[in-house]
Amino acid sequence: MLAALGLNSLEDLVAHLPPEVLLRRPLDLPPGKSEYEISGWFRARAEENASAYACFLGAGAYRHYRPVLVDVIASRGEFLTSYTPYQAEISQGTLTAIFEFQTMICQLTGMEVANASMYDGSTAAAEAALMAARITRRRGIVAARTLHPEYREVIRTYARFAQMPVTESAYEPASGNLDLADLEARVGEDTAAVLVQSPNFFGVVEDVRAAAEIAHRRGALLVVVFTEAVSLGLLAPPADADIVAGELQSFAIPPSYGGPYAGVIATREQHIRQIPGRLVGETRDTRGRRAYCLTLATREQHIRREKATSNICTNQALVALMATVFMTVYGKEGLRHLAEQNLAKAHYLARRVSRRFSGPFFNEFVAVCPRAPEAINQTLLEKGVIGGLPLGRFYPELDGCMLLCATEMSRREHMDLVAEALAS
Amino acid sequence: MLAALGLNSLEDLVAHLPPEVLLRRPLDLPPGKSEYEISGWFRARAEENASAYACFLGAGAYRHYRPVLVDVIASRGEFLTSYTPYQAEISQGTLTAIFEFQTMICQLTGMEVANASMYDGSTAAAEAALMAARITRRRGIVAARTLHPEYREVIRTYARFAQMPVTESAYEPASGNLDLADLEARVGEDTAAVLVQSPNFFGVVEDVRAAAEIAHRRGALLVVVFTEAVSLGLLAPPADADIVAGELQSFAIPPSYGGPYAGVIATREQHIRQIPGRLVGETRDTRGRRAYCLTLATREQHIRREKATSNICTNQALVALMATVFMTVYGKEGLRHLAEQNLAKAHYLARRVSRRFSGPFFNEFVAVCPRAPEAINQTLLEKGVIGGLPLGRFYPELDGCMLLCATEMSRREHMDLVAEALAS
Amino acid sequence: MNGKARTHVSQNEPLLFEISSPGKRAWQLPPLDVPPADPAEVLGRDRVRAEIAGFPEVSEVEALRHFTRLASWNYAIDLGMYPLGSCTMKYNPRINEAVANLEGLLWAHPYQPESLAQGCLEIMAALEAALAEITGMDAVTLQPAAGAHGELTGLFLIRALLESRGNPRRKVLVPDSAHGTNPASVTMAGYVAENVPSCERGMMELATLERMVTEDVAALMVTNPNTLGVFEQEITRIAELLHERGALLYMDGANMNALAGIARPGDFGVDVLHLNLHKTFSTPHGGGGPGSGPVAVKRIFEPFLPVPRLVRRDNRWALDYDRPQSIGRVRAFYGNFGVMVRALAYIMAHGGEGLRKATLDAVLNAAYVRKRLEPYYEPATTAPTLHECVFSDARQARHGVRTGDIAKRLIDYGFHPYTVSFPLIVRGALMIEPTETESKLELDLFVEAMIRIAREAEEDPELVRTAPHHTRTSRVDEAAAARRPVVRWRPQPGCP
């Protein structure tokens, strides 16, 4: 090939670069390694991590059983190694799966349209706030303090640069629910969005309707956030929301030290042109057969550039596919049974410990610790159990508390160990 | 569907069976389990096995690195979940891969035709002996004592029922090679086949040409058996053999507690109609395009029934595909380098211990133990190393010896541990 | 075309050898941590080979693409119904693959100490027990690698038992409807196969056997339900007859998918039977294997079973090699362990109830297909059938369309064909086994395709005779392949 180009060496190909930019030494990296060595190195790293521990951490990343079909399908080269489905005629597989994903998200959330995915729940929440601002042409954001603390941090970052003021509304100290009176007081004429999470960070199920009424009374939109998607199998959908922004990690997406996950934004039909991210729509081919394609691209950066609804381009397609397969495997009945098992496990554990909040909860709750949460966790670690998340870091007022999560994977004997550690 | 059949219940479907054959109770098996439970149960079993041990066992099952492409390809549903490629028009994938397999086996062994696979090396060896009997119209089998002891047992079983007498020829006590004089003495006018393994069970490379001369002088065929396919990357191919029967486990087929592996039989063109098992051949489709199909079916049981060359039907296609991918990944250069690494590792280890035999060896050799081999292995186990195979079980005269194998996966520090244990 | 399939662009791909070129590579090796050994020096120059002429050299992406493209030319259970009669092409659950690929199982060496192989042995023990319960037999060997290998092992056992009684006898009776492996195995076991004719409805008749079971007869090899899908109604009396005359009843268990949970061969007089884990127990066929063909026997055969036997000693599993009457080994090591893992996972997923339900669903699906196709195709029997249904091409043959043509045309309709021309007792047989894992939706598409083809056979027989029309490879010339067999690639003169 060099010959065909009339060149003598590969170096000639970059000879036209300004001499001062050329790197005159080899990169300072270890020499290339074989598969065997690479696999050995990563195995060693994997072994440095916790493994074979029972784990009661939730807080935005949940341990649910991953049906084997998920990886069987998501590892197929045709899904794994294809690009964004710009060329519909050879991407109908991906497009059809996304269309099904969008539909199932609507069915689950009670919304009318859902996009093809966002980076994760936190950025979905932040983009939902920006979207609300575009729709309402207002700037204020009121975020519940019971919204995941890291989500609130992301919202704050996005809002700071978008010059949107953020306030946080309090929770009822007894129930762990949103303090509706406080919320009411914070929503004003410039409030674009009220962001509420349900089940909230404490696991407590919120009164979405009441929050919606408060928001709507002042012309603001209600954004309902979820981090534990399995709860949608059992809980009434947030149908009173204007926008739903969620994290689908619970749907067979591995915890993977925090990512890749898949966020999603769903909303009402009327807001479709303000939704960020990709959308797949139904259409026909030239022979009149049903087909799918990316649609409403005029919202997006590659057409609208600086006026786009968002800068998002690459999203989390393959991870959303995992969620799609998960929803397919569990289906209507299975998802409910799964949610009920989560409910049962968490309530079994909760009955054995001292709960901090009285509000109804799904599979997470806050426990009051008789000793420092860190000390309790240390005791548990020695028994092969990773305990709950000490809350002092995020809520100074909950310094002696931990957030515990039980899922269908939590075994009774481990829950009994946790209960024991929390009793002493 | 029951309605369409005019039935009331599923039971009606079997109501015509003689009443005395019907099982009137549920099967006494544990109730059906979920994926999660099944995976838990097998994980527990897997953990009861050795894991994370270094291992110096060979003896017909070798630990070689398995390139990741092997499972990526062999787990594709189109290969995994298809049947024998009877219907060529929708099986060209499998057929083409088998054609390539047959070709590569020929290239490796120096033979002219190879079949699509046998159950394993041991049954390939036994069937090769039967094949030789058909070709020569003789009955006697002479098997080298240095042929894998379990292979010899299989040959004995097959031969017993085929009424074929088996004798075993000795090895030279010093070199571990075939005792050619003894072989010469055993080959007679009714000898159909001489079976020799190279590298033999002691790891020693045999003089195939000399064995061939002895066999041929009396009108018998020479069957060369191999258990360590990686040796073919470096050793002169057994081109003087009439039939080569081998085990391909070394080619990225997991040890998997003894199976599934893949045997193969290769031979000269002239014997093609006596070869057992499936063969893929090249042909054309009606539009003149190259295509592949199963061929020479008239050798096989489904056409020839009691007169078939063998009863084999299902073979080891998917496992042979793994070997095909392995051969593709390593290719001409890689297989040689791999074999050279095996050679280097085994010779490194051998130089540090007392070898029982002086013959040239590839990646296995017999070590003389200063203490009982079992005791040495116990010491090694405590250091996380599975030592060699004590040979007393198969060769009483080698009671104080063990068979050690080193491959590219053997690490120097573990070999040093073995050397140390064998020194004390 | 139709509702089940369309055509789509499909990648071509030359043979590996044709895309090969020197220096391309898909491999890497770690650096040696020991000094290299000079092959010529340590082995002797003449023991070292020259380069492997013609062996491929491709890059990693080329290797992956090569096989991915090849894969896309295949049909598979994962793509749709695969109604090959006698093959029980059911869905292969992926949990089976997942557990079979656990490292502790995958990397277990057959000679690792028993104390460090208890997990493997426990799996084998659990499977032996489950198969004994399902079949109603007393003992099971897992060593045979496939169905035919099981047959051979079973016949070895029969011969060994009879030899121990003083006379191995000479013949084994095999019904004319039997699978080709049966007579072939008979020969390999040193017996002479004798054909038992079936009655018109496809069953064996006691009267015939009364005549045929002489002192020379070692055993009858029956497939039950037989290859027409018909349960041998006289099976218990046949077993009695054999036993009275000192002969044994061997059952080819390939069709256990019609019986599991419903009837147990051990209960109706069978002495020895083999199972196909790759049929009844859902392990994948892999384009032709691996399988596993366990043999289940009555107690009298136990001493003869292949070594080693799995035994419980001191509260753990051990392998017993000390079995003086054993027929010896039929295979190195312990059988296709990885396949056993999958089969056990399948049994665990189903439990007793689930197995029975699967059997009934398999029978239901076959009955439904039979019922819907009877108006269009000639049924091979009037007897009730179980897990499969067989037709003949008699009606279509009138238009010059044979079973093989109908099969090829099914491909255009997006299906894998049924089994063609088997069993031999049916002229132009179409042998259809849907299995329990097909949905009514898929069955209906299949039935509709079959009906349309029946119509095409009348209206446009040439269309059917020249099928398939929608595949990347049109009808393949099998006769030409056999005439001048080319079974390996060779460089073309003038090409690299």
Place this chain on the structure above:
Amino acid sequence: MNGKARTHVSQNEPLLFEISSPGKRAWQLPPLDVPPADPAEVLGRDRVRAEIAGFPEVSEVEALRHFTRLASWNYAIDLGMYPLGSCTMKYNPRINEAVANLEGLLWAHPYQPESLAQGCLEIMAALEAALAEITGMDAVTLQPAAGAHGELTGLFLIRALLESRGNPRRKVLVPDSAHGTNPASVTMAGYVAENVPSCERGMMELATLERMVTEDVAALMVTNPNTLGVFEQEITRIAELLHERGALLYMDGANMNALAGIARPGDFGVDVLHLNLHKTFSTPHGGGGPGSGPVAVKRIFEPFLPVPRLVRRDNRWALDYDRPQSIGRVRAFYGNFGVMVRALAYIMAHGGEGLRKATLDAVLNAAYVRKRLEPYYEPATTAPTLHECVFSDARQARHGVRTGDIAKRLIDYGFHPYTVSFPLIVRGALMIEPTETESKLELDLFVEAMIRIAREAEEDPELVRTAPHHTRTSRVDEAAAARRPVVRWRPQPGCP
């Protein structure tokens, strides 16, 4: 047709909702080992939902087949060349997948104790270090989830730094050839995007910038090599100019595949850049993601990087949240960890030498394609290009054939199209990026297909305008989709 592709039978498949029927199931759950909780009781009746109307109910085999059939409708890198310009569709090594799926990594919870997450942290640290070395920058954050997210983070950092200096300024300059995410990110970061025109050969000119870089300008966002594949020859002087005037140089590193091992942005004056691990570092695109968009910066930006920062304390890795000047988080947790694992595996496999070689091969492949296609297609620039080559459809447009038509026709020839109509500065752009992992064989097939299409455009333009002809779905009506958007399935009136 031609050498690269034929047509083959391809399974149809309805939507999940259309094959759904009550009672079918692909799920199982273990029995509860605790008492059940009554939802209505513990949650309150009105917090419990009714059934999820329309949600699918299918069997396990239906689920698997559904997605397997769908998969077979896709093109992918695993099937062939995917020359999407700007997307760097290179081979995705499978060792990366294997290590990313190790259980100890896959199941690591983001909040598990740091002492039990040292493996994850070590991986992140190793990747940060490698990326800093490759880019010549001082510090790296791995938090951004994709390229555009990286841009946003980078612009946040610039704004935070400038704010800390007292004036965030107002504008960010963006060349007219830039990717759409650049101006979109500028807006989201609270800046105004201003267009920088390219010169005729596709580069930025110092003179233009001299004029445009005012006191209002916070930064210039450059893509280098730019989207024409051309290296910005004046980049060091541009950087100096910006720095002199108190502005910063942001580089979109999407095209690092042209530079890795050859030139380092940090060495030619870049202050902030993002990388796309899913381009340069071979992590799979997955049909649109996940990606990972690390941001590498010069030392002055370190205090502003997102929290947490990875730090070494007491000889182990820890996460530092105490960074008062930090812009805060741009994402929950630490980023797309699984993607990082893959990218690090890629870097380890290549080493420094290997990365440089890959870059040169990528440039070679693009140069080869450019050279061979120049006689048939109008090159977009006379300047030398690096890892991609851009043409315009000017010659074909004369026959009424546009870049989008040529793209569709490529599908018939067995290829994925190039990037269509980008960059915007080229009318009717064909943007081709072969990457280093394509073999000459595949490149030649591509070139030949392009040449044949050029001929077809002259001789039979209608053929090209109505392509593709060999796909299961013919040309799709995108306008209709946008006109009346149907973005979810709904039950058809009268259907189940």
